[in-house]
Amino acid sequence: MSTPSLPNPPLRYFEDYPAGAVFELGNIEVDPLEVQSFAERFDPQPFHVDPQAAAVSPYGGIIASGWHTASLMMRLLAQGFLSPASSLGSPGIDELRWLLPVRPGDRLSGRVTxxxxxxxxxxxDRGVVITLVEMRNQAGETVLSLxxxxLLRRRPAA
Amino acid sequence: MSTPSLPNPPLRYFEDYPAGAVFELGNIEVDPLEVQSFAERFDPQPFHVDPQAAAVSPYGGIIASGWHTASLMMRLLAQGFLSPASSLGSPGIDELRWLLPVRPGDRLSGRVTxxxxxxxxxxxDRGVVITLVEMRNQAGETVLSLxxxxLLRRRPAA
Structure with missing residues (x-):
């Protein structure tokens, strides 16, 4: 699962995230092999790892672990929203909602408000920014929100 | 990241999760190589992937992605709490808190109330069970709560 480091992470500080700002994060594919490997390691429930069991489950086929979907969201946040210059990590998340199943081969796009x-x-030296993150599938349906x-560093004095 | 399937997942239904019940989930190691590979793929922030940058960050060294910690928690849930006989997935999570850094080589234990x-x-045919999940490190400190x-199937009529 190794990938090259990010080519051009954004350079942003606390002051660059005012209330009401919207950031489009681009999109990412839900790779079928990664759906399988992620679930085998972290979430080996039948509807994530066993095609036959998944087919007769309420989902009608394999769906991605919700933690995999959330991790793909984090990838988009790291490459298009957070800046290594200011990101100090996160104390937590409220209201994480898995709204619709995510399936192998879906393409998810992210937006942060x-x-x-x-x-x-x-x-x-820092500020606290609370966001709404939404992930949509290729049909425009919101599949994840949180x-x-x-915690973000303030811009250093010039 | 592939692992063998679970040897003996529990056989439980909605009725086996009464309010107040406590389940100890055992423990899992935070593998240093997996900390690196998980973060490179899903959360390539400097304090997760770059030892030199992490050393001068507020964390003083590499810490695991919070999504990796949450995924390790899910592994413990799948093998010691949820049952393939009844688990129908989850609509979401409230109040996820990353309370303390998790470091490579830590050993985390889980408890569900x-x-x-x-x-x-x-x-x-089903019920809704809300839980508090807590992960502690080898020093007994709570590092994650959520x-x-x-959604769990009810026990079939005999």
């Missing part, structure tokens, strides 16, 4: 951006009260909290 | 268990109003919603 900034819900709030507040300077930290305790640490003047509200991550991001 | 059932917060509520309600028969479905619309589908008589509240997943699980």
């Amino acid at each position: 900034v819900l709030s951006a507040q300077p930290s009260r305790s640490k003047p 509200k991550p909290v991001n | 059932v917060l509520s268990a309600q028969p479905s109003r619309s589908k008589p 509240k997943p919603v699980n």
